[in-house]
Amino acid sequence: MSKRMDTLETAAQTGAGIVIGFGINLGIAPLLGIPIDMKGATTLTAMYVVASFIRSYGLRRLFRWIEHRPKHRCKFCGDTHVSYEARRAHETARHECV
Ligand SMILES: [Zn+2]
Numbered sequence: 542m543s544k545r546m547d548t549l550e551t552a553a554q555t556g557a558g559i560v561i562g563f564g565i566n567l568g569i570a571p572l573l574g575i576p577i578d579m580k581g582a583t584t585l586t587a588m589y590v591v592a593s594f595i596r597s598y599g600l601r602r603l604f605r606w607i608e609h610r611p612k613h614r615c616k617f618c619g620d621t622h623v624s625y626e627a628r629r630a631h632e633t634a635r636h637e638c639v
Contacts, residue, residue: 547605551598558593562586 566582577585611621613628617636622628 547598547601551594551601554597555590555594558590559586562589 563582563586566577566585567579570577570582609623611623613622613625614620615622615628615632615636617632620631622631
């Protein structure tokens with residue numbers, strides 16, 4: 542999954558959030574006795590959209606980083622590598638006694 546696809550997915554989530562946010566603001570808030578007009582609903586929805594975009598994109602990037610962070614540490618110098626093979630290649634090339 543590329544950063545571009547992450548951005549597109551987050552934009553789609555945000556679009557759905559606009560529809561759902563407006564639906565809740567205009568359809569449900571009045572039923573709960575919360576007075577709201579179009580300006581209030583628009584402002585609240587905009588706040589939800591910005592907050593949820595940051596939350597969604599930020600958490601996605603965090604989980605991508607956790608998934609792909611280098612986990613294979615050279616036992617000689619401590620350098621980290623993304624795969625066992627990359628670590629072994631490094632150890633062979635840099636620490637020839639392996
Ligand atoms: Zn090393």
